[in-house]
Amino acid sequence: MHIDNQQDTLPLVPEGIAAEAGETGPVLTGGHCPHCRRDFFPRPRHCPQCLQPPEERQLSGDGVIYSYTVVRTRAPFGLPQPYAVGFIDLSQSGLRIFGLLNQSDIGRLAIGKAVCLKLEPLGLDGKGGPCRRPYFSLAEREGDDA
Numbered sequence: 001m002h003i004d005n006q007q008d009t010l011p012l013v014p015e016g017i018a019a020e021a022g023e024t025g026p027v028l029t030g031g032h033c034p035h036c037r038r039d040f041f042p043r044p045r046h047c048p049q050c051l052q053p054p055e056e057r058q059l060s061g062d063g064v065i066y067s068y069t070v071v072r073t074r075a076p077f078g079l080p081q082p083y084a085v086g087f088i089d090l091s092q093s094g095l096r097i098f099g100l101l102n103q104s105d106i107g108r109l110a111i112g113k114a115v116c117l118k119l120e121p122l123g124l125d126g127k128g129g130p131c132r133r134p135y136f137s138l139a140e141r142e143g144d145d146a
């Protein structure tokens, strides 16, 4: 989908990517192949190993930063400028996924730091309103400099 004007509206919560999960906070909507015992994100139509359709599995968004970058060019999709993206190693599933990072963490981001998934406004939608997106934020831990 190409978005090049302010008339288009992005979905507030991308369906099939992330969801609220009650007390545990947001989770990633992934897949699990019971035959191969593998997790996937996003959920594929077929397991690449056995070609069976994976079942839906909610994956924890807790992980650590494997790598990241701060993008200072004009931001697409109403994202704040600058914005940060990176690869996150998810602790529970062992998957390495690509995602947005919290804009307010820029300057404190570092490889190996713990992050957790948020599902909150980040940037603007196509109408200039706040847009709710999944992103990774530095995990609050005692001793971290803020």
Ligand SMILES: [Zn+2]
Binding pocket: 033, 034, 035, 036, 037, 047, 048, 049, 050, 051, 052
């Ligand atoms: Zn499989």
